[in-house]
Amino acid sequence: MSTAAHNANHSNGSSVNESPKYKGKVLPLEYTSHEGPLNILGFWLFLATDLILFGCLFATYFVIRTHVDGGINDKELFDNISGFTTETVILLTSSFTSSLAIFAMRNNNKKRLIGWLIVTVLLGLSFVGLELREFIDYASQGYTMQRSAFLSGFFTLVGTHGAHVSLGIIWMISTITQIARYGIDSITARKTFIVSLYWHFLDIVWVFIFSVVYMTGVIS
Amino acid sequence: MSQMNNGKNAPMIPLKNFIGFLLSLILTFAALFLGMAHVLSFGAVLFIILVLAVLQIVVQLYFFMHFTESDGPKFHIVGLAIGLIFVISIIAGSLWVMTFNSQAL
Secondary structure (H helix, E strand, O other), rough: OHHHHHHHHHHHHOOOOOOEEEEEEOOOOHOOOOOOHHHHHHHHHHHHHHHHHHHHHHHHHHHHHHOOOOOOHHHHOOOOOOHHHHHHHHHHHHHHHHHHHHHHHHOOOOHHHHHHHHHHHHHHHHHHHHHHHHHHHHHHOOOOOOOOOHHHHHHHHHHHHHHHHHHHHHHHHHHHHHHHOOOHHHHHHHHHHHHHHHHHHHHHHHHHHHHHHHHHHHHH | OOOOOOOHOOOOOHHHHHHHHHHHHHHHHHHHHHHHHHHOOHHHHHHHHHHHHHHHHHHHHHOOOOOOOOOOOOHHHHHHHHHHHHHHHHHHHHHHHHOOOOOOO
16 A cells, blocks of 8 residues: 555544544544444454364364374473473563553553554564474474374464464564554554454463463373 | 543553453463362363463453454454354364274373
């Protein structure tokens, strides 16, 4: 989209001055344009389908988790809890900071909004870094995807989540540049709200990876 | 919606978000300590950990994702509910049908 077209859209979206309401409550900025609420509803529906993707991977993992082909099992592989606990705390914190970004956005505080988004991106990067290190560590000991059904399931499930987080980081950086360029208006507000929904969703999926993959290994 | 129009004087970290963060940490560490304690059977611990994970979803949806917001009827809740029904059917169905495979589980 060219800058001119973008600006035209922006002035169009933010020309709503009478603060639209629903059931007596003033709607946040991202709901004020015509397409904003539609995009947000569409994104919730995407999250529902992405949930089904992860549901299939979780079902697969849990069915084949004991099929280790004489190799390492989940109890031995996830013996050191500090690695995955650190990853979990980092991702929970990043979910929190992205909610603070939305709070700043709704107070029309551009500086804080960008600040919290940058903190979220940095936490996301450290999460992906730790996960890569964990994968490389496993692979260097011979625990690769090809070794057993259990390891195939593990790398597919956790790797799909890691790919989602990596995409989220790129997406969030592009959103930050748009806020820096255009400020907080109904379009950038909608984009920021949607990327934060995506980020919280990834946190939810990780909580299940923590429970079903890592903790199940610890307690088995 | 109550989070709107507080202007530049708004706090950096609102209480609601902080409570959500605290709850999510408590739920995670509760699962971790229960798993490390090795006091209950595998099935019982797994069940409790999954309940804690579901509570974690509720915390994320309510405290962070502004789940109840909408400019009209809340169709997104219907969409999520259908997604959840599919996910539960897929997972429960897979586990159940694979119990007929003597190697599984």
